[in-house]
Amino acid sequence: MTVETIQEFEPNIIGFLCNWCSYAGADLAGTSRMQYPPNVKIIRVMCSGRINPMFVVNALQQGADGVLIGGCHPGDCHYQHGNYFTRRRITILKNLLEFLGIEPERVRMTWVSAAEGRKFAEVVEEITEDIRKIGPMKQIRRVNEW
Amino acid sequence: MNIEESDEKTTTNTVSKLKLAFYWAASCGGCEIAVLDIDEKILDVIAIADILFWPVALDFKYKDVEEMEDNHIDVCFFNGSIRTSEHEHLANLLRKKSKTLIAFGACAVNGGIPGLANLASKDEVFRVSYLENPSTSNPQKILPKTSTEVEEGILTLPEFYDVVKSLDQVVEVDYFLPGCPPHPDLIMTAIGAIAENKLPPKGSIIGPLKSVCDECRFEKSEKTIKEIKRIYELETIEEKCLLEQGVICLGPATRGGCKAQCLDANMPCTGCGGPAPNSLDQGASMISAIASILGLEDEENMSDEEVEKLIEQVVDPVGTFYKYGLPTAIINKKVKE
Numbered sequence: 001m002t003v004e005t006i007q008e009f010e011p012n013i014i015g016f017l018c019n020w021c022s023y024a025g026a027d028l029a030g031t032s033r034m035q036y037p038p039n040v041k042i043i044r045v046m047c048s049g050r051i052n053p054m055f056v057v058n059a060l061q062q063g064a065d066g067v068l069i070g071g072c073h074p075g076d077c078h079y080q081h082g083n084y085f086t087r088r089r090i091t092i093l094k095n096l097l098e099f100l101g102i103e104p105e106r107v108r109m110t111w112v113s114a115a116e117g118r119k120f121a122e123v124v125e126e127i128t129e130d131i132r133k134i135g136p137m138k139q140i141r142r143v144n145e146w
Numbered sequence: 147m148n149i150e151e152s153d154e155k156t157t158t159n160t161v162s163k164l165k166l167a168f169y170w171a172a173s174c175g176g177c178e179i180a181v182l183d184i185d186e187k188i189l190d191v192i193a194i195a196d197i198l199f200w201p202v203a204l205d206f207k208y209k210d211v212e213e214m215e216d217n218h219i220d221v222c223f224f225n226g227s228i229r230t231s232e233h234e235h236l237a238n239l240l241r242k243k244s245k246t247l248i249a250f251g252a253c254a255v256n257g258g259i260p261g262l263a264n265l266a267s268k269d270e271v272f273r274v275s276y277l278e279n280p281s282t283s284n285p286q287k288i289l290p291k292t293s294t295e296v297e298e299g300i301l302t303l304p305e306f307y308d309v310v311k312s313l314d315q316v317v318e319v320d321y322f323l324p325g326c327p328p329h330p331d332l333i334m335t336a337i338g339a340i341a342e343n344k345l346p347p348k349g350s351i352i353g354p355l356k357s358v359c360d361e362c363r364f365e366k367s368e369k370t371i372k373e374i375k376r377i378y379e380l381e382t383i384e385e386k387c388l389l390e391q392g393v394i395c396l397g398p399a400t401r402g403g404c405k406a407q408c409l410d411a412n413m414p415c416t417g418c419g420g421p422a423p424n425s426l427d428q429g430a431s432m433i434s435a436i437a438s439i440l441g442l443e444d445e446e447n448m449s450d451e452e453v454e455k456l457i458e459q460v461v462d463p464v465g466t467f468y469k470y471g472l473p474t475a476i477i478n479k480k481v482k483e
Contacts, residue, residue, distance in 0.1 A: 054430035057476045075446055084445055088437035091454050096433065096463040099265070101481035109450070138481050 011131040014059045015040040015068040015124075018048040020078040021113050022070025028117030036121035037128040040068055047071070049082030053093045056107055060097075063139070066106045066131040068123070073111040083111070103134050164340065166191075167199035167211075167219045168250075169240055171233035172260045172310065173226030177251040178202045180327030181223070184334055194341050199240075208236070211243055219244040221340050223323075227253040227260050227473065228311040232304035241317040246345070248336065252326040252418045254313040255351075257473025259326075261310045264472050264479035265464060268308045312473050322351040326418030326470060329404045353403035357422045358415050361406040362397055364388065370441035374459040377414060388414045389439060394466055399425065399432040418470045427476045429467030436460070 017023040023044045029036065045051060048071030056067050069090060071083040087109065094104035108127050112120045170178060178200075182188060198219055199206045222244035228234055241247055252258040263271055272289050276282060293302045313319055323336055336352050339345050346352070359366065366387040375392040388395040388409070395414035397406070401422050408415055421428040445453065460466065468475050 052430060053433045054425075054427050054476065057427065057430055061476050074448075085438055087450065087453055088440055088457060089434055091450075091457040092433045092437055092460055092463065093430075095457065095460065096429065096467065097477075099462075099464045099480075100477050102477070 009132060009136055011039050011065040011128055011136075012063065013040045013066040013068055013127060013131060014064045015042045015070065016045055016048070016051045016055065017042055017068075017070040017112075018072060018078075018083075019044055019046050021072035021076065022048075022110075022120065024114035025070070025112040025116045025120040028114065029120045030117075032117050034117060034121040036124045039128045039131075040124050047077065047079050047082035048086040049077075049079065051086060051089070053089055056090070056093060057097075060102060060106065060137060063137065065134075065137045066108070066127060068127050069107070069109045070112050070120075070123075071109075073113055076113065102137075105130055105134060106137070164195040165218065165220045166195045166197050167222040167240060167244065168197070168202070169199065169222065169224050169226075169236055170202055171224065171226030171236065171254070171313075172229035173251065173253045173258070175202060177225035177253075177327045180251070180325075180330065180333065183327070183330045184337075185330070187330075187334060191337055208239075211239055214243050216242050217245050221246045221248060223248050223250040224313055224319075225250040225254050225327075227257050228307075228313065228316050229260060229263075230304040230306050234307075234316055235304075237313060237317045246320045246340070247313075247317065248321045248323055249313040249319045250323050251328055252324055252420065252470040254319075255322045255324045255474075256420045256471035257310055257312045257478075258470050261312070261471065261473040262465065262469070263310050266480070267482065268306055272306075309479055310473050315473065320348050321345070322349075324351060324353055324401060324418070324420045325404055329407070331405070332403050351401070351420075353401050353419065355423045356402045358397035358400045358402045358404065358406055358409070358419060359387075361402045361404070362387075362409045362415075363406065364409060366390070369439040371439055372441065372443055374440070377412075383412050394432075394436065394460070396428070396432055396467070396469075398422070398435050399428050416469050417467075420471055420474075428471050429464075429475055432467050433463075 017026055026042060048069060051069055059067050069086065071086050072078065074083060077083045090107060090109045094107055097107065098104050110123045112123065168178065168181065197204065199211055222240045224237065224240060224247060228237060249255045253260060276284055276289050277287060290303055290306060292305050293300050323332060325332065332352055364387045365385060369387065369390050371390065371392045373392055374394060377393050380391060384391060393414045396417035397415040399422055400415055400417045401419035404419055417428055422431065425431045464472065472478060
């Protein structure tokens with residue numbers, strides 16, 4: 001029974017990708033017809049530095065099983081240091097999530113350049129498998145029962 | 147004007163006087179003291195108002211409130227978060243008996259410090275406070291029960307709930323007065339607005355639309371910090387923004403109205419005013435702000451793991467970023483199996 005439920009579980013992952021590198025990388029993976037799991041729902045942002053930690057907690061609260069954050073490689077940010085902000089933000093946030101009983105592995109930060117379609121496909125495969133192993137996100141209700 | 151037939155105080159001017167009530171749920175009592183912090187203006191309040199219920203100062207019974215007609219109380223100031231069935235009962239009761247219900251203080255507005263107990267379950271709270279606490283002697287391992295049979299009959303206690311809630315998660319709240327405790331000026335603004343019947347739209351937070359930084363005396367400039375310090379680690383406190391000196395100050399993510407009193411005493415803001423206007427989640431906003439100014443030296447050449455190690459300087463993230471607001475945060479309690 002349990003084996004069955006694990007097999008049935010399809011992770012629902014939200015991906016925030018930066019316009020200049022990761023989104024272009026995802027685009028390349030698509031135009032190159034690479035096969036990767038369809039579990040990541042992509043939201044394009046101008047820079048990974050735009051990703052407020054609130055977006056991530058909101059996604060998890062509303063039922064996402066995982067969040068993928070993609071930016072340019074450190075040093076390559078189109079806006080010079082946007083991705084350094086992201087790196088610090090998400091690191092603090094993961095630390096916080098651990099205290100709140102949420103597996104920090106549900107949030108993954110990755111650096112994918114516009115030329116790395118292959119890498120993007122691999123990252124998606126990895127995060128999907130990782131989250132499949134962790135299992136579905138436990139429900140968090142804003143106003144909970146006693 | 148209705149002339150009420152009251153069998154209690156029958157002086158002629160009580161008819162037109164405002165009827166106030168105060169109640170404390172899970173709170174420390176500081177909010178009650180804050181009411182007296184308005185100093186001699188309390189006499190003005192007494193001149194225009196009668197206090198019908200105030201457990202901390204006056205001897206009224208819950209029965210007296212139950213016997214009132216609905217909407218009998220004009221304004222009820224409710225402080226403290228909802229922790230037990232008694233608090234929940236009184237919240238519902240006072241909502242029914244009051245025309246206006248005001249969530250007074252950080253606990254009622256955002257859950258407050260008692261809200262940090264949402265990181266633990268009821269069983270864990272009981273275990274630590276009644277069994278494992280080094281200063282507790284409880285050899286019979288007695289835990290609170292809702293009813294106990296003794297020779298004389300059955301004794302009852304309110305039920306202790308598994309989570310702490312803010313007042314508006316239990317009943318409808320008309321106005322919010324944040325702060326730990328609310329600043330006397332905000333209290334007087336609220337009382338003045340009530341007396342003149344110039345209350346803002348329902349659901350308003352009585353407080354300015356600016357953050358604590360706006361009221362802070364320290365000089366602010368471009369910020370980058372190399373490491374995070376606790377306030378006692380500073381040898382001298384310079385006349386510049388505490389964040390620039392490396393201390394985590396929640397000013398940028400917190401609603402003002404407090405006149406930045408803590409900053410005047412050289413202490414960083416801990417966030418009792420709740421999220422700044424237009425922010426949903428105080429902690430997330432502050433994480434964002436801290437990450438933006440934390441300029442790690444030579445960060446360009448660091449791996450993700452090295453950055454992680456340096457970020458670990460932020461100890462106790464929940465207690466730092468959600469000290470007064472865990473129950474109303476987006477993720478409002480520890481996620482359990």
